[in-house]
Amino acid sequence: MRDERAPGMWRTALAVLRKDLLLELRGLETVPAMILFALVTFVIFHFGLGRDTIDGQLAAGVLTATLLFAAMLGINRLFVAEREQGGFDAFLLAPVDRTALLVAKALALLVFLAVLELIAVPAFGLLLLGPPLGSRLPGLVAVLALGDVALAVIGTLVSAIAVHTRARDLIGPIVGLPLLLPALIAVARGAGPVLAVHGSGAPPGRWVAILALYDVVFALLSYAVFDFLLED
Amino acid sequence: MTTYGRGLRGLAIATVVTITVALALVFFYAPLDADQGFVQKIFYLHVPLAITALCGFVFGGALGAMYLRTGEARWDIRSYVAIHLALIFGVGVLLTGAIWAKASWGHWWIWSDPTLTSFLIVMLLFATYQPLRFSIEDRDRQSRYASVFAVVAGAFVPLNFIAVRAAQAYVHPRVLTLAGGNLPGSMRLVFVVSLLGIALLYVTLWKYEMAAKNTRMQVRALRRALLGDDAVSSLKRSAAPS
Numbered sequence: 173m174r175d176e177r178a179p180g181m182w183r184t185a186l187a188v189l190r191k192d193l194l195l196e197l198r199g200l201e202t203v204p205a206m207i208l209f210a211l212v213t214f215v216i217f218h219f220g221l222g223r224d225t226i227d228g229q230l231a232a233g234v235l236t237a238t239l240l241f242a243a244m245l246g247i248n249r250l251f252v253a254e255r256e257q258g259g260f261d262a263f264l265l266a267p268v269d270r271t272a273l274l275v276a277k278a279l280a281l282l283v284f285l286a287v288l289e290l291i292a293v294p295a296f297g298l299l300l301l302g303p304p305l306g307s308r309l310p311g312l313v314a315v316l317a318l319g320d321v322a323l324a325v326i327g328t329l330v331s332a333i334a335v336h337t338r339a340r341d342l343i344g345p346i347v348g349l350p351l352l353l354p355a356l357i358a359v360a361r362g363a364g365p366v367l368a369v370h371g372s373g374a375p376p377g378r379w380v381a382i383l384a385l386y387d388v389v390f391a392l393l394s395y396a397v398f399d400f401l402l403e404d
Numbered sequence: 405m406t407t408y409g410r411g412l413r414g415l416a417i418a419t420v421v422t423i424t425v426a427l428a429l430v431f432f433y434a435p436l437d438a439d440q441g442f443v444q445k446i447f448y449l450h451v452p453l454a455i456t457a458l459c460g461f462v463f464g465g466a467l468g469a470m471y472l473r474t475g476e477a478r479w480d481i482r483s484y485v486a487i488h489l490a491l492i493f494g495v496g497v498l499l500t501g502a503i504w505a506k507a508s509w510g511h512w513w514i515w516s517d518p519t520l521t522s523f524l525i526v527m528l529l530f531a532t533y534q535p536l537r538f539s540i541e542d543r544d545r546q547s548r549y550a551s552v553f554a555v556v557a558g559a560f561v562p563l564n565f566i567a568v569r570a571a572q573a574y575v576h577p578r579v580l581t582l583a584g585g586n587l588p589g590s591m592r593l594v595f596v597v598s599l600l601g602i603a604l605l606y607v608t609l610w611k612y613e614m615a616a617k618n619t620r621m622q623v624r625a626l627r628r629a630l631l632g633d634d635a636v637s638s639l640k641r642s643a644a645p646s
Contacts, residue, residue, distance in 0.1 A: 329556065333549055337539040347536060347553070350529035351560060354567030382567050393559055397552045400472055 181275070184268040188276035193283060195253065202249050203284050210242040210292040214299050225302035228371075232363035235296055236356055239289065239316070240323070240349075246284045247327035248344050250277055251335040264402060274328055274398040281324040289316055301367065308373050311366040315359055315375045318383040322355035322390065329394045332401045358383045408615035412608070419608045423601040426594070434594040443507040448594055450500040452602035453493050454523060458561055460490025460606060461530060465558015468551035480547035481645045483554050485613045487533055488644075489606060494527045522568040529557055537643040547645060617644075 179187070196202060217234045218224070226234060254260050263273055293312070297305035305312075326348060334344035362379030365371045430448045437444035464486035471479035501520050502512045515521060536553055540546040 333536070333552065336545060336549070337536065338541065339535075339539045343532070343536055343539055347529070347532045350525055350532070351556070353525050353528075354560075354564050357567055378570055382570055386563060386567070389559065389563060390556075393556055397472070397555055400548050400552050403548065 179268060181269040181272045184266075184272035185275040185279070188263075188273060189279050192276065192280040196280075196284070202246050203287050206242040206245050206284065206288045207291050209245055210238050210288060211295055213238040213241060214292075214296060218300060226300055227302040228368040229360070229364035231296075231301055231367040232360045234300065235293070235363065235367075236319075236360040238296075239285075239292065239319075240352070240356060242288055242292065243281075243285055243323045243327060244345055244348070246281060246288075247323075247331050247348060248334075248341060250281060250328060250331040255335050260402070270399050270402045271395060273402065274332070274394060277331070278324045278328040278394075281327055282320055285320045285323060289320070303367065303369050303371075308366050308371070311373050311375045312363060314380065315362040315366065315383070318380065318387060319355060319359035321387040322352065322383065325387065325390050325394050326351050326355070329390075329398070329401075332398065336401075355383060355386050358386065408611050408618055412611050412615060415604070415608045415611065419601065419604040422597065422604050426598040426601040429594045429597055434591055435588070440508050443504065446500055446504045446507075448598040449602075450497060450504055451595070452599040453500065454497045454519075455599060456602045456606045457490045457493035457497055458523075458526070459603075460486055460493060461526065461561055462558045464490060465554045465556075465561075468554030468558070471547060471551040472555065477547060477645065480551055481617055482614065483551060484537075484645050485610055485617070487530060487554060489609055489613070491527070491530055491533070493602075493606065494523070494530070497523060498527060518569040519565075522565045525564055525568065526561055529560060533557070534643040537645075543645070550645075 214234075217238070221230075221234075251260075254263070264270075293316070294305070330344055330348040330351065333347065334340040337343045358379045362375040362383065366373060366375050426448070430445050434445065434448070436442060464483045467479055467483035467486055471477075471483060498520075501523070505514050505517070505520070506512050513520075533550065533553060537546055537550050540549055
């Protein structure tokens with residue numbers, strides 16, 4: 173029973189996305205924390221590994237783990253404002269497609285991750301990475317972009333599940349990490365040859381294909397089940 | 405109302421007979437492996453357990469999808485029992501796998517073996533099913549969220565195997581390929597009987613637990629009808645639907 177004048181899915185999603193980005197821009201709550209967290213993690217890795225520069229698979233692993241944990245901060249906070257300030261109820265009352273919330277939140281998370289990487293990846297190149305970043309950037313960006321889609325989609329799904337549980341700070345990471353593992357394996361293994369000293373700078377096609385497959389499957393799956401997480 | 409107890413006795417007898425026959429075949433009929441000797445016989449327990457557990461996870465996901473489609477509580481209970489039994493079988497897989505790895509490769513855990521590693525990741529994911537259920541108080545919401553989890557995690561099982569397999573060299577003995585594998589005839593017969601035995605065990609336990617849960621629910625409903633709502637103590641919060 174949809175009203176003809178009700179806004180379409182994309183218009184709703186873009187409106188919610190705009191709200192989230194404005195909120196972040198004015199409050200500066202999540203993204204600065206994610207960036208600081210990533211920088212501190214680089215310092216920890218420097219001392220933990222006892223090395224000034226790293227390259228190849230080790231560098232890819234350090235970068236993947238750092239970005240994952242920084243992303244977890246964003247994932248945990250994604251729906252907190254909706255829950256605490258009645259955003260969920262307002263959204264359910266509006267005559268709009270519910271999946272728009274999934275799309276909007278996933279896009280918001282994607283923007284957060286892009287901003288995080290805009291600062292964290294150059295910082296990684298400066299602080300830890302042995303070989304120069306310049307020529308390796310296109311390959312790295314391709315792998316990270318595909319990885320970000322997986323993080324955004326699965327992160328939004330898990331965050332929507334976790335926000336209604338009692339121990340939401342625990343449920344989010346423990347459900348999210350295993351679900352993200354195959355994508356993280358693909359990011360780390362795909363970025364490894366890119367960051368190698370004598371690498372060609374191109375990520376291996378196999379990993380790019382697996383990441384893309386993972387993104388598509390989970391995007392469709394989240395789209396299919398998201399409605400049930402909002403029903404009330 | 406469905407009666408899960410029907411046929412349970414026959415099924416239980418069939419399970420006991422099949423598993424006894426399978427064990428007898430494993431110890432007295434199956435040839436000793438030329439490389440690994442006696443230790444290889446754990447294969448007849450490890451692999452059927454793994455196949456049954458993985459099928460159980462996917463089965464739980466399918467039942468969860470049925471709950472989301474129909475909204476009837478019984479589908480959620482079925483999904484819960486399927487996943488919870490598959491988890492128990494899965495612990496058996498990891499234990500037998502570690503024992504086998506120790507005996508044949510000399511280490512309790514081998515990272516270069518994609519099948520064992522994928523299985524560990526699947527177990528790590530499904531191990532969060534019960535904590536997730538436990539931390540949602542509202543019954544309907546618990547069922548709905550658990551079903552969403554079951555569907556997503558069920559689809560995750562095959563994808564995860566693709567990703568991890570691509571990451572590692574083939575170390576795991578790949579005796580079961582789509583092309584028919586390289587298992588000698590006598591070993592294949594024993595393996596098929598073992599697989600049948602373990603699968604029957606899973607189905608029997610599933611039906612048994614469903615019958616028990618169903619009976620308990622009926623008893624509660626009857627007590628409530630006879631004694632009134634206040635006389636029956638309300639259920640404690642739990643991960644299990646009831």
